[in-house]
Amino acid sequence: MPSSPPVLTLEQTGRSLAGRVIVDALDLTVGKGEVVGLLGINGAGKSTTLRLVAGVLAPDRGTIRLNGVDLAEQPHTARRAIGYLPEDPPLYAELTVAEFLRFCGRLHGLAGARLRAQLDRTIERCDLGDVRRRLIGALSKGYRQRVGIAQAIVHEPDLIVLDEPASGLDPVQALKLRALVRSLGEHHAVILSTHLLPDVSACCDRVAILHRGRLRYRGRIDALDAGGLLRVTLARPVTADAWTGMTGVAAAEAIDGLRWRLRPQAATDAAAIAAAVVGRGWGLVELRSEGSALEETFLRIASTETEPEPEGAAA
Numbered sequence: 627m628p629s630s631p632p633v634l635t636l637e638q639t640g641r642s643l644a645g646r647v648i649v650d651a652l653d654l655t656v657g658k659g660e661v662v663g664l665l666g667i668n669g670a671g672k673s674t675t676l677r678l679v680a681g682v683l684a685p686d687r688g689t690i691r692l693n694g695v696d697l698a699e700q701p702h703t704a705r706r707a708i709g710y711l712p713e714d715p716p717l718y719a720e721l722t723v724a725e726f727l728r729f730c731g732r733l734h735g736l737a738g739a740r741l742r743a744q745l746d747r748t749i750e751r752c753d754l755g756d757v758r759r760r761l762i763g764a765l766s767k768g769y770r771q772r773v774g775i776a777q778a779i780v781h782e783p784d785l786i787v788l789d790e791p792a793s794g795l796d797p798v799q800a801l802k803l804r805a806l807v808r809s810l811g812e813h814h815a816v817i818l819s820t821h822l823l824p825d826v827s828a829c830c831d832r833v834a835i836l837h838r839g840r841l842r843y844r845g846r847i848d849a850l851d852a853g854g855l856l857r858v859t860l861a862r863p864v865t866a867d868a869w870t871g872m873t874g875v876a877a878a879e880a881i882d883g884l885r886w887r888l889r890p891q892a893a894t895d896a897a898a899i900a901a902a903v904v905g906r907g908w909g910l911v912e913l914r915s916e917g918s919a920l921e922e923t924f925l926r927i928a929s930t931e932t933e934p935e936p937e938g939a940a941a
């Protein structure tokens with residue numbers, strides 16, 4: 627957890643559109659050096675939240691502060707600290723990658739040697755060197771997403787806002803993109819929206835689960851990873867009592883005589899549990915992860931129709 631004050635602070639932020647409350651009572655912080663994932667099903671309010679954060683849509687209640695500056699009171703100062711990749715990146719198909727990024731840098735007030743240096747740095751960070759002279763309209767979806775991210779970071783903003791950055795990418799491109807987001811999180815505050823659990827597990831430090839416009843859960847990813855369930859298949863039947871006291875087992879539930887669902891005390895306990903089962907001669911047939919606590923939490927929240935659930939760990 628970063629020790630410096632948050633780059634982004636939302637306090638009881640909300641917005642209605644067309645007479646309907648779209649997001650409400652959002653309380654969230656994002657600090658330098660962390661990636662926060664905003665997770666939610668289609669229509670949960672992720673894009674609306676990010677539009678508010680990026681300053682392209684004004685909240686009608688609550689506040690949003692960038693480095694302590696109220697986005698509503700000083701929009702120009704606050705927005706200088708933001709880089710935004712919307713769901714549909716605003717790219718100019720008829721420009722080359724370098725031309726487009728130079729144009730974006732100028733819009734953010736960069737010029738001369740500083741602009742050239744930032745251009746080179748951004749192209750290198752986003753791995754766009756091979757295509758810098760190619761027309762954007764001729765690029766693959768994966769490269770276009772990278773150009774979208776490049777335009778969001780060319781001015782070195784404190785806060786990077788990414789709306790579904792991995793959407794529509796093949797698995798290889800998605801992996802590369804997650805690595806890029808992870809690296810951006812080392813020096814910036816990053817908030818990204820997604821409905822993909824692997825995105826959150828792979829590149830976020832914290833997750834905020836949004837459902838029907840309200841934040842229903844905020845917590846650290848490592849805390850959720852620690853609670854993942856294990857499914858164990860044995861060659862011989864054992865009793866529930868037999869699991870009691872085994873190092874690393876927090877709870878055990880029988881699926882049938884030979885299959886068990888275990889909750890380990892920590893992710894690293896899976897190896898210890900496997901060793902203990904083998905040591906007891908129970909005939910270990912299989913031990914595998916059965917969905918993470920993140921998945922469990924997300925699916926539980928996403929299946930609620932009306933009343934908000936109590937919040938999980940506060941971020």
Ligand SMILES: Nc1ncnc2c1ncn2[C@@H]1O[C@H](COP(=O)(O)OP(=O)(O)OP(=O)(O)O)[C@@H](O)[C@H]1O
Nearest residue numbers: 643644648666667668669670671672673674675821
């Ligand atoms: N300009 C608007 N006017 C009226 N309703 C809107 C407007 N923009 C968004 N909405 C509604 O707000 C809700 C949340 O939309 P939003 O795009 O923020 O969700 P999302 O979580 O990003 O969804 P997705 O994953 O499908 O992109 C939806 O029901 C949407 O129809």
